[in-house]
Amino acid sequence: MKPTITLEYCPKCGWLLRSAWMAQELLTTFTDDVHGVLLQPSETSGLFSVRVDEQVIFDRKTAGRFPDIKELKQLVRDAVAPDKPLGHSDRKPA
C-alpha cells in the first residue's frame, strides 16, 4: 500500500481552505506516489499537522508557523519518493 498523507487542521481557525489547497498541490505532484491525501478536521484548537502514514513530518506548534509549499513538497518527497526530482520546488545545491 502506498503511503497516505494526512493534513490535520483546525476547522474553527478557518484552515480548511489552505489545507485543501495543499492537498491539491500534493496530489498534483505525487499522484502516483501516494495512496491519497486525507483532510482531517482536528478537535484540537490551533492544530495543523502533516503526517505520512503515522509519521508526523510537520507540526505547526513545533515549527511556530505553517510550511511553505516548497518545503512541504520536499518533506513529503523525502518520505514517499526520495529519488523524485521536484523541479522548481527542489532544494538549491549548498
Next chain:
Amino acid sequence: MKPTITLEYCPKCGWLLRSAWMAQELLTTFTDDVHGVLLQPSETSGLFSVRVDEQVIFDRKTAGRFPDIKELKQLVRDAVAPDKPLGHSDRKPA
C-alpha cells in the same frame, strides 16, 4: 471512530479539481460528523466513486453521471448523520 469519506477519482481525466471542491463542501457541512475526507487518485481510467468507510454510496459508472452537490450531501448525510438537517440542500417534501 467517525466515518471516513473517500473520493476516488481519475487523475488522468482531470477530476482532481471537482473532487477537491466536493471534499471542501463535505468538510464544511460535516465537520463534526466525519473523521475526514480522503482524496484518492484512481488507477482505473474514468473512475469516480464516493465511499463512506467501505460502503460505496455513489459510482459514476453505475449512475452514468457525476452527482450534483446537493445529492452528494444527502447521500453522505443519510450514511453518517441521518438526523442532520441540510437546509437548502435538503430534500423537498414529496
